[in-house]
Amino acid sequence: MREGELTYDDFLRRLNIQDVLIDAGYHLNRRDGLRYPSYVRLDSDGRRIRNDKFIVTQQGKCCFKPQQQKVYNIISFIKEHPHFFAEHRAGVSPDRLVNLVCNRLLHHPIAERETRIIQPKRDIKPFNIEDYDIHKFNPQDKSTQKKFYPFFKHRGIDLYTQYAFHRDFCLATKHRADGTSYTNLSFPMLLPQGDGTVVGFEERGRQRTDGGSYKGKAEGSNSSKGLWIASPARTPLSEAKHVYWFESTYDAMAYYQLHQKDNKELRKAVFISTGGNPTVEQMRGVLANSLQAKQHLCFDMDQAGMEFCKNLIDEKCRVIRSFIEETPERKPYLDTVRNDKDLDSGEIELLPDKLQSVYGKYESAWEEAMSMRSSGLCHPDDIQEQVDVMNKHYEEFRDGLREFLGLDKAKDGSCVREEPTHPNKDWNEQLLAEQKQKESADETQAREQQSEEEHQARFRR
Incomplete structure (x- = not known):
């Protein structure tokens, strides 16, 4: 700066x-x-x-x-x-x-930026999994598991989580023309509507002595459309009830490890890693094949992660809009809804009178709920009761809006933002923080137990 x-x-x-x-x-x-x-x-x-x-x-x-x-x-x-x-x-x-x-x-002058000239990339050979020697993780063979230890240990990913996703990662070794070779932990990237052909690898290296490690994608990977798509129960994307979005595979596995004990249905969910910034093609491909599912946005808690959530919600709105037939009755209202906005964002007075009336009840309930929250004078239970009233009116409005637009409820997917606990930026960071906290508590307990045993020994003497 x-x-x-x-x-x-x-x-x-x-x-x-x-x-x-x-x-x-x-x-x-x-x-x-x-x-x-x-x-x-x-x-x-x-x-x-x-x-x-x-x-x-x-x-x-x-x-x-x-x-x-x-x-x-x-x-x-x-x-x-x-x-x-x-x-x-x-x-x-x-x-x-x-x-x-x-x-x-702020009346603060800002300098004009110089235009940067970006040189075109050299030709890169398309990804081919046949160019790699593949070592797979076998849950029934411990000898195959040992080689993965250096890649997962520093990330806190335990053996049970590795068992759950064992089909969805491998060690991939590529040999260079000069005789050297390198091996990375590799997560196969697939096309959402594809036949299972691997179109790239999201790659992670061993931890270095400085604490860092390599992360990237294999040369020639289809990064614009391909993603890591995994489900411990092997649920197809088109049948998923829940889809979880992450920027990295480590975060996806960390989230699973943190929550699977309390959510037994998590095995049936589909986990997505975009391997960095989500592209329009990645989002559109997954959404077009999973609109029936609730989309859980688990991106990082930084400005970029917030932007990714917004972009995915906008793209979801575009995909849903594509299923609506624009009849003369619906067109006036649809003309006031931007393609990247939710279907409820149009001019309400262009909807049938009954729907306008239902929306009016929702908006009044919303304003009352916001007023109760901001006043600081209302009991939390009273606020929640008003929020429940508001949500009931909105669901009634949403059902009527879908009926008016001829939209199947199964294609009106929802999104929810999932956030790691503050101050953790991502799910792997939270996993490591919780493990460190547990280790510290165990050490304290061990010292207290040792002190008690020494005290009892002195008392017996």
């Missing part, structure tokens, strides 16, 4: 969400009866645009949009609504846009 450049932390500390809402064209709604500020957009005649309202919360740091039940800070708001800002241009990256907008609002 150049001297004098501002960071996301600077933006979050020095700006509030009202600054960004006003810059995006929203106006303070003084007539709203809520206990905290709300901002609305106005049409060319100065009248409020229906269903386009944000409610400010968390002391001006965040805002909600009722019909989406989603919270934004200044960073995510700009990334989600780039077209609201003067700096938006075709091709500008979301991070660049955030920097331009926030620096302008």
Whole structure:
């Protein structure tokens, strides 16, 4: 970072969400009866645009949009609504846009970046598993298991987890033309709609003396479409009830190890590793074959991981939209729903009167629940009771919306964000932290027991 450049932390500390809402064209709604500020957009005649309202919360740091039940800070708001800002241009990256907008609002000059010329990559031979010597893990043969120890030990992945996924990793050795060879722990990458042909490897190396280790993908891997797709119970992707998304195979295995004792159905789930940044082709391929499943977003707890969650939810919305037949009755409403937005984000007044009435009950219940939360005066049980009322109204609205749009419920998949415990950034980090905590507790218990035994020995003397 150049001297004098501002960071996301600077933006979050020095700006509030009202600054960004006003810059995006929203106006303070003084007539709203809520206990905290709300901002609305106005049409060319100065009248409020229906269903386009944000409610400010968390002391001006965040805002909600009722019909989406989603919270934004200044960073995510700009990334989600780039077209609201003067700096938006075709091709500008979301991070660049955030920097331009926030620096302008803070009256902080930002230097123009030099255009980088990227040299084309040399021709790379497509991946072929026949180029590797493969060593497999056999649960019935301990001699085959020993070679995997250096790769899993430093990650805390135990033998039982290795048993569960033993079909979905191997040791792969490739021989170079100069006579040298190298071996990595390799996780086969498949195409979601493919025939099981391996199209690449997500690779991990042994731990080095400095604590680090190699991670990458085998040369020629189909990284744009291929993913690691695994299920301990061998559940096909098209039959999965739950799909878990991760940025790495180690995180997927760590999550399984952390949760499988409390969730016996986890064996039947399908685990996905994108091997880094998820691509559109990866997301679209999995979603098109698993819309019936609940998608569990288990990406890292950093800014990139948050962005991956947003992108996957957006892609899910596009895939679901592709199943809807656009009839004359539905078209006016569908025209107000962006392809990357949820089906409930359109102009509600374009829906049948009955559905509008149900949505009105939901929105009123939502506003009451948010007011109760922010007041600090309500008992948690009372708040939860109001949230349950809100959710009941939303489910009624969602059922009616699906019926109106002719959408099969099995194709209206849901997403849930799963987060490791703070301050762990990812699931493997949480696994290692819990193991370290247990080892420390065991050592303390052993010292206390030894001290007690020594005390008893002195007493007997």
